[in-house]
Amino acid sequence: MKKLYLLLAAFLFSTTLINGQLVEPNHPKDYTMGNPQMNDYCRTCHICENPTKFNPCLEQCARHGAQFSSTHSFEAGPDIVIIDKLSKLYKPVIFSHELHASMSEMSGGCTLCHHYSEDSGEIPACDKCHKIKPDLVDLNKPSLKGSYHRQCLGCHREWSHENACQFCHEEIGSSDEVVSTYDKTDIVGVPHPLISAEEKYIYQTTYQKAPVVTFHHTDHVDLFGLKCTDCHKGDNCARCHDTAKQEEPKIESMTTCCSCHNENNCDFCHSNQEKPSFNHGVSTGFTLGHYHEDVDCNNCHRSVSNFVTPSTNCTDCHIHWDVGTFDHSIVGLTLNEYHEEEDCEWCHIDRDFRVEPTCDECHDDMSYPEDLPGIRE
Amino acid sequence: MGIERREFLKTLAVASGSLAGVSSLKASNKTELNPDRFGVLSDLTYCIGCRKCEWACNEANELPNQSLDSFSDTSVFENMRRPTSEKYTVVNSFANKGLDGGALNVKVQCMHCEHPPCVSACIVSALRKHPDGPVTYNASACIGCRYCIIACPFQIPTYEYEKALTPQVRKCTLCLERTIENGQLPACVEICPTEAIVFGRRKDLLELAHERIRKHPDKYIDHVYGEYEVGGTSWMYLSNQPFNEIGFPELDDKSPAELTESIQHGIFKGFSGPIMLFGLLGIIMKVMKKEEENE
Ligand code: SF4
Ligand code: SF4
Ligand code: SF4
Numbered sequence: 001m002k003k004l005y006l007l008l009a010a011f012l013f014s015t016t017l018i019n020g021q022l023v024e025p026n027h028p029k030d031y032t033m034g035n036p037q038m039n040d041y042c043r044t045c046h047i048c049e050n051p052t053k054f055n056p057c058l059e060q061c062a063r064h065g066a067q068f069s070s071t072h073s074f075e076a077g078p079d080i081v082i083i084d085k086l087s088k089l090y091k092p093v094i095f096s097h098e099l100h101a102s103m104s105e106m107s108g109g110c111t112l113c114h115h116y117s118e119d120s121g122e123i124p125a126c127d128k129c130h131k132i133k134p135d136l137v138d139l140n141k142p143s144l145k146g147s148y149h150r151q152c153l154g155c156h157r158e159w160s161h162e163n164a165c166q167f168c169h170e171e172i173g174s175s176d177e178v179v180s181t182y183d184k185t186d187i188v189g190v191p192h193p194l195i196s197a198e199e200k201y202i203y204q205t206t207y208q209k210a211p212v213v214t215f216h217h218t219d220h221v222d223l224f225g226l227k228c229t230d231c232h233k234g235d236n237c238a239r240c241h242d243t244a245k246q247e248e249p250k251i252e253s254m255t256t257c258c259s260c261h262n263e264n265n266c267d268f269c270h271s272n273q274e275k276p277s278f279n280h281g282v283s284t285g286f287t288l289g290h291y292h293e294d295v296d297c298n299n300c301h302r303s304v305s306n307f308v309t310p311s312t313n314c315t316d317c318h319i320h321w322d323v324g325t326f327d328h329s330i331v332g333l334t335l336n337e338y339h340e341e342e343d344c345e346w347c348h349i350d351r352d353f354r355v356e357p358t359c360d361e362c363h364d365d366m367s368y369p370e371d372l373p374g375i376r377e
Numbered sequence: 378m379g380i381e382r383r384e385f386l387k388t389l390a391v392a393s394g395s396l397a398g399v400s401s402l403k404a405s406n407k408t409e410l411n412p413d414r415f416g417v418l419s420d421l422t423y424c425i426g427c428r429k430c431e432w433a434c435n436e437a438n439e440l441p442n443q444s445l446d447s448f449s450d451t452s453v454f455e456n457m458r459r460p461t462s463e464k465y466t467v468v469n470s471f472a473n474k475g476l477d478g479g480a481l482n483v484k485v486q487c488m489h490c491e492h493p494p495c496v497s498a499c500i501v502s503a504l505r506k507h508p509d510g511p512v513t514y515n516a517s518a519c520i521g522c523r524y525c526i527i528a529c530p531f532q533i534p535t536y537e538y539e540k541a542l543t544p545q546v547r548k549c550t551l552c553l554e555r556t557i558e559n560g561q562l563p564a565c566v567e568i569c570p571t572e573a574i575v576f577g578r579r580k581d582l583l584e585l586a587h588e589r590i591r592k593h594p595d596k597y598i599d600h601v602y603g604e605y606e607v608g609g610t611s612w613m614y615l616s617n618q619p620f621n622e623i624g625f626p627e628l629d630d631k632s633p634a635e636l637t638e639s640i641q642h643g644i645f646k647g648f649s650g651p652i653m654l655f656g657l658l659g660i661i662m663k664v665m666k667k668e669e670e671n672e
Contacts, residue, residue: 089445089568134562139418139577139585146572153425153571161479163425164449165570171446 077101077110085127086145090169093148113151159241197221202274203253210270213253216277223278224297231256286312291330314353332377339373347373408506410491415510415556416579416611417566418586419484421623422596423573426451426470426482430565430574434466434486437552437564457624460486462535465549466565469624475596475617483623484565484574487512487533487549488603489611492632498528503546510579510611511551519546530607530628551611579611586615608632 048057077097084092104112114123127144134143142150156162165171203213220226231251261268281287300310300317315321323343328335339347347357347368359366359373428448435442441463454470461467466486473481493512496504503519506512525546526534537544552563556576561567566576575582586601602620603613606628614620621627 134572134575136577139575139581140588142572145570149425149570150423150572157425157479158476163427165427166449 083148086132086148087172090165090171093169095168200277205270207266207270210267210272212271212273212275213269214271214275215257215269219278284309312354313351315351328374329377333372333374334377335374408508410506411508411510412580413578414508414611415551415576416489416582416613417551417563417574417576418582419574419612419614420586420589421481421483421573421614421616421618422475423571424468424482424484425571425573426454426468426480427570428453428468429568429570430484431464431466431468433564433568434549435464437555438465438550440464454480458485459532460535460548462537462539462545462547465547471618471623473618481616481618481623483614483625485531485624486565486612487551488531488607489549489551490607490632491609491611492607494528494530494607494633495525495534498524500524507553507557509557511553511557512548513550513553514546514548516543516545521546528633530626530633579613582613586613589615605630 042051046057048055051057075098079096079098081095081097082092083095100113101110104110116129117123126147130142130144130147132144134146135141152168153163156167160167197217199216199218201215201217203215205211205213220231221228257269276282301307310317318326323341326344328340345351346361347359349355349358349361357368359368359371363371429445432442432445432448434440451470454468457469458467466484468482468484470480470482473479475481489510489512491506493504493506496502496506496512499519500522501518501520503515504512504525505515521536521544523536523546526536534546534548536546552561552565555561556563562576566572566574575585577585583601583604586604590597590599590601596617597615598617598619600620601613601615602625603610608631614625616623
């Protein structure tokens with residue numbers, strides 16, 4: 001084995017020399033060369049205690065996770081992949097890539113399977129490293145057949161406790177008609193079906209002063225724009241699909257809720273009775289009108305974790321609004337020809353649009369809303 | 378017949394050699410092991426209990442077989458099975474503590490011990506340790522005494538009681554013909570879908586096993602079964618559960634081969650009567666067997 005390492009080292013050394021310089025590895029940004037502490041992260045690639053530039057003692061094909069050149073959504077990948085490189089005893093597998101990719105968003109993401117990428121970020125085909133013939137030298141690297149099966153069965157065994165080959169592929173030339181255990185037309189190319197959740201969950205907690213916690217699930221998803229994985233961290237297929245386990249999946253509520261609700265105010269969640277769902281007007285005093293209703297929270301409040309209370313004065317956000325660029329009729333009042341050319345501040349004192357407009361800058365005998373500068377729609 | 382006679386003569390020579398002194402008998406049973414000898418590492422955490430290895434083994438060794446499909450039947454797991462004269466390998470199933478509701482499957486076959494008790498129990502050297510790893514059986518030398526069956530700490534060799542005329546001792550061959558003679562993988566290793574069983578040089582496999590334990594200390598228990606048991610075996614196991622809970626015998630690091638040898642040799646020491654009787658008995662049995670075969 002020593003010989004092998006030497007050979008490997010020599011090989012790595014020669015290839016790097018050919019390239020003219022040592023290959024700059026994909027070290028993380030906060031990596032500092034010369035850091036004497038080898039940590040677990042280092043050990044995913046380096047197998048000796050003191051790796052150097054000239055003898056990095058690299059693990060072959062470490063599972064460091066693929067480094068995608070640009071992050072992309074699961075839809076960007078192929079819909080279906082037909083795995084037919086090996087088909088000695090069984091027919092090719094029709095692998096629903098998109099379905100799996102979408103499910104993988106629940107845990108691990110693409111790198112769950114695409115565990116290695118080139119420096120360029122390109123994902124090599126599985127058979128670039130995992131050869132059809134087993135490697136008798138690097139025994140740790142499974143051949144293509146072993147890799148596929150370990151990868152698939154690793155999860156499938158966890159939730160379905162299935163190992164029947166026919167779940168994925170049919171036997172070639174089987175005398176008896178093999179009945180596939182799943183309907184391919186139903187699942188192939190269809191992303192993970194929407195997970196249905198209750199609109200709200202009411203919990204009875206052990207906090208005696210105010211035991212009731214109302215969790216408005218729909219609000220968090222639709223209104224606050226949280227992704228499933230923001231709370232359901234590290235879930236895997238088995239968590240929901242385990243055919244043997246009866247238990248409901250539970251979330252560590254204190255750590256999960258408090259990672260956003262860090263206001264240190266128990267009453268925010270706890271109460272003695274059910275709390276109504278979120279109402280912007282009630283909670284903040286700023287009622288969302290027709291136009292603001294559909295705007296993402298993030299547009300005004302930045303990110304959920306970095307929440308800011310924005311100014312409620314219109315032109316602080318809509319900075320380009322002025323005479324000529326603002327269509328006044330969108331507020332339900334179309335200005336008449338005497339008013340449409342006037343400066344905003346004639347009616348909206350100091351351009352503060354939150355307070356009632358006044359008429360007395362020009363008209364002694366008129367007042368809003370009895371008198372209008374146009375037609376109310 | 379010519380070859381058989383030669384084998385027979387060789388055996389005789391060994392037997393008579395033993396008359397002259399105990400040490401030569403001992404020497405005849407010891408094989409100089411090749412440092413690059415082969416073995417198999419079976420990682421139970423990858424085994425899915427598909428029993429394809431059973432099918433492939435039957436196929437490769439021309440044992441009675443059924444359709445590949447029929448091996449997905451898991452009802453056989455209800456009973457613990459041992460290899461039989463018609464099945465060199467069987468897969469058993471235990472509850473897997475690391476996988477909720479899942480199984481931990483154990484493929485059982487000859488362990489191809491480094492210092493095989495069966496070999497040292499065999500008085501006619503019908504069983505031998507091949508320098509490259511396998512423990513081989515030579516049916517034409519076997520006198521059917523079944524000492525090997527008693528000596529094996531893993532209850533592996535079985536006898537073809539059902540065959541009246543040419544019964545043989547049967548056990549896994551480590552696919553000697555495929556592997557060492559033809560550079561192929563053992564049939565069971567070749568078919569294994571998850572490569573739970575890996576064929577390679579024993580020392581590389583040990584390195585691989587310890588590397589896996591080092592990398593995943595939460596996953597594996599820190600024990601490579603077969604590294605030291607009975608002085609080491611060619612077939613080794615990695616598991617996430619203690620081996621005594623999943624049907625493996627708890628064995629000493631010392632090979633019982635040395636024990637059986639010393640008992641045998643102790644009895645024979647300075648007392649050539651029994652050994653002559655034994656030799657004679659062997660010759661008679663052999664001749665009778667030949668006659669039966671020729672009938
Ligand atoms: S396991 Fe039994 S049959 Fe196999 S080599 Fe060891 S003693 Fe012999
Ligand atoms: S090594 Fe060969 S004989 Fe032994 S169990 Fe595997 S297939 Fe059967
Ligand atoms: S073929 Fe491999 S995975 Fe299947 S039962 Fe045998 S050892 Fe286990």
